[in-house]
Amino acid sequence: MEEYRKVILEYVIEEYLEDEDEELEYDSPLISGGIVDSFSMVSLKRFLETKYKINLPDDRATEETFDTVNSIVELVTEFVNKK
Amino acid sequence: MGYSDKVRNVLQNELQGIEDAGIFKKERFIHSLQAADIEVEFPLGSSLKKVINMCSNNYLGLSSHQEVIKAAHDGLNHRGYGMSSVRFICGTQDIHRELENRVTEFLGTEDTILFPSCMDANTGVFEAFMTKEDVMISDRLVHASIIDGIRLSPALRDTFKHSNMKHLESKLQLHADRRLKVVITDGVFSMDGDTAKLDEMVALCEKYDAMLFVDDSHSSGFIGKTGRGTHEKYNVIGKIDIITTTFGKALGGASGGCVSGRKEIVEMCRQKARPYLFSNTMAPVVVSGVLKVFDLIRGNTERRDKLEENANFWRKGLSDAGFVLKDGDTPIVPVMLFNAKLAQDFSRDLYDEGIYAIGFFFPVVPKAQARIRTQISAGHEIHHLEKALKAFIKIGKKYNILGKTKKEIIAMYGR
Numbered sequence: 427m428e429e430y431r432k433v434i435l436e437y438v439i440e441e442y443l444e445d446e447d448e449e450l451e452y453d454s455p456l457i458s459g460g461i462v463d464s465f466s467m468v469s470l471k472r473f474l475e476t477k478y479k480i481n482l483p484d485d486r487a488t489e490e491t492f493d494t495v496n497s498i499v500e501l502v503t504e505f506v507n508k509k
Numbered sequence: 510m511g512y513s514d515k516v517r518n519v520l521q522n523e524l525q526g527i528e529d530a531g532i533f534k535k536e537r538f539i540h541s542l543q544a545a546d547i548e549v550e551f552p553l554g555s556s557l558k559k560v561i562n563m564c565s566n567n568y569l570g571l572s573s574h575q576e577v578i579k580a581a582h583d584g585l586n587h588r589g590y591g592m593s594s595v596r597f598i599c600g601t602q603d604i605h606r607e608l609e610n611r612v613t614e615f616l617g618t619e620d621t622i623l624f625p626s627c628m629d630a631n632t633g634v635f636e637a638f639m640t641k642e643d644v645m646i647s648d649r650l651v652h653a654s655i656i657d658g659i660r661l662s663p664a665l666r667d668t669f670k671h672s673n674m675k676h677l678e679s680k681l682q683l684h685a686d687r688r689l690k691v692v693i694t695d696g697v698f699s700m701d702g703d704t705a706k707l708d709e710m711v712a713l714c715e716k717y718d719a720m721l722f723v724d725d726s727h728s729s730g731f732i733g734k735t736g737r738g739t740h741e742k743y744n745v746i747g748k749i750d751i752i753t754t755t756f757g758k759a760l761g762g763a764s765g766g767c768v769s770g771r772k773e774i775v776e777m778c779r780q781k782a783r784p785y786l787f788s789n790t791m792a793p794v795v796v797s798g799v800l801k802v803f804d805l806i807r808g809n810t811e812r813r814d815k816l817e818e819n820a821n822f823w824r825k826g827l828s829d830a831g832f833v834l835k836d837g838d839t840p841i842v843p844v845m846l847f848n849a850k851l852a853q854d855f856s857r858d859l860y861d862e863g864i865y866a867i868g869f870f871f872p873v874v875p876k877a878q879a880r881i882r883t884q885i886s887a888g889h890e891i892h893h894l895e896k897a898l899k900a901f902i903k904i905g906k907k908y909n910i911l912g913k914t915k916k917e918i919i920a921m922y923g924r
């Protein structure tokens with residue numbers, strides 16, 4: 427879990443933040459907070475799927491689930507455990 | 510009728526929420542022609558106030574130009590008031606095709622199709638030729654109308670960091686397997702006033718066999734040596750596959766827009782773009798006015814040159830005074846205040862000084878990026894700009910932000 431959290435947070439910072447002094451926590455709202463726009467979810471989803479060799483169905487990869495690093499980690503864990 | 514009290518309450522609460530958030534928009538009534546000097550009724554019912562307009566898209570000062578007005582009158586007399594039809598039924602006059610040809614020649618493209626507005630052009634174009642097998646990769650700061658257009662298309666969506674070519678290249682690699690790829694950007698970004706690096710983007714698009722889409726609404730008529738747009742500035746005329754632009758800003762300011770570019774894409778729009786097929790044709794009077802605008806600017810760079818001088822004067826004046834600006838070299842000059850309330854207070858104080866410039870904040874611009882967006886016109890004279898500068902400096906002193914950095918301003922006022 428902790429490992430996923432670190433990797434995913436790092437990816438989100440690298441991929442979405444423009445400004446070095448912006449800060450991001452595990453529970454910062456990503457989509458509702460205007461950090462990740464809904465169009466860019468594609469690349470986040472693609473990243474998770476390749477990195478963890480899972481398949482996230484569209485009805486689970488929703489804007490709500492993708493709204494914080496914590497909830498993304500929950501989703502990823504669920505699908506990794508199912509493998 | 511199902512408009513019960515319950516329904517009304519839902520909406521009233523929503524409106525109240527907008528007011529409470531301090532982002533409720535109120536119109537200001539202008540009782541004069543659009544120009545550098547305008548007379549405004551604001552708040553509603555108050556007596557008219559003469560102010561200098563620093564926030565219109567009237568970049569070339571042609572919105573109330575006598576020759577454009579006369580051409581519109583002539584058009585009204587000879588081609589009538591309305592056509593009462595969409596283009597493809599019985600709404601196409603000779604002058605519609607003439608305008609399309611003029612735009613094609615001016616932008617250096619293969620063909621052009623008119624739309625009721627550039628919003629319509631942007632919402633219609635992607636859906637007209639892209640399918641699920643394709644991908645649209647857009648700059649994260651593109652205009653809202655493009656975002657709507659992207660939403661309406663079934664193609665895969667992705668974005669790249671604003672003007673970040675490395676990030677764009679990684680996205681082109683990520684989506685290399687798609688049938689059609691289109692990279693989407695504004696030419697001049699309307700909120701920031703910077704320009705897309707079209708030379709680098711063209712090179713990347715050639716390397717990865719992607720099309721390039723540019724919305725040049727805030728460029729057509731004045732960016733580039735002869736005002737053709739950002740593709741002229743970056744020396745890539747003929748290499749932009751799709752250009753959309755508006756006649757509602759520099760090019761007369763009335764209304765109308767177009768898609769101009771590869772002839773197959775223009776033809777796909779004629780066959781399939783919904784705002785073209787299902788919304789009325791551009792009014793003959795407006796088409797006649799825009800044709801005159803092209804007469805006025807073809808082979809005559811006086812206006813765009815004056816605009817450039819004005820914009821340089823303004824940018825330097827603000828910068829020397831110690832304001833934080835966004836980098837750029839266009840007539841859009843955002844004065845950064847970062848905090849939404851500060852932007853609103855600043856705008857209100859400017860208005861008291863006779864300067865009309867509006868504050869922008871989230872969700873129109875990203876959080877903690879509130880600003881006053883100023884827009885320069887060839888219709889401004891130096892005395893307008895000097896008066897406006899004085900007012901900006903006075904208010905800047907009042908809030909103690911002159912010479913302060915972004916960090917210092919945020920420390921004082923918050924994000």
Ligand SMILES: Cc1ncc(COP(=O)(O)O)c(C=O)c1O
Nearest residue numbers: 626627628652699726755757766
């Ligand atoms: C970049 C951009 N594209 C498109 C539009 C829409 O143009 P129109 O007013 O013709 O619909 C605007 C206007 O706000 C704009 O700024």
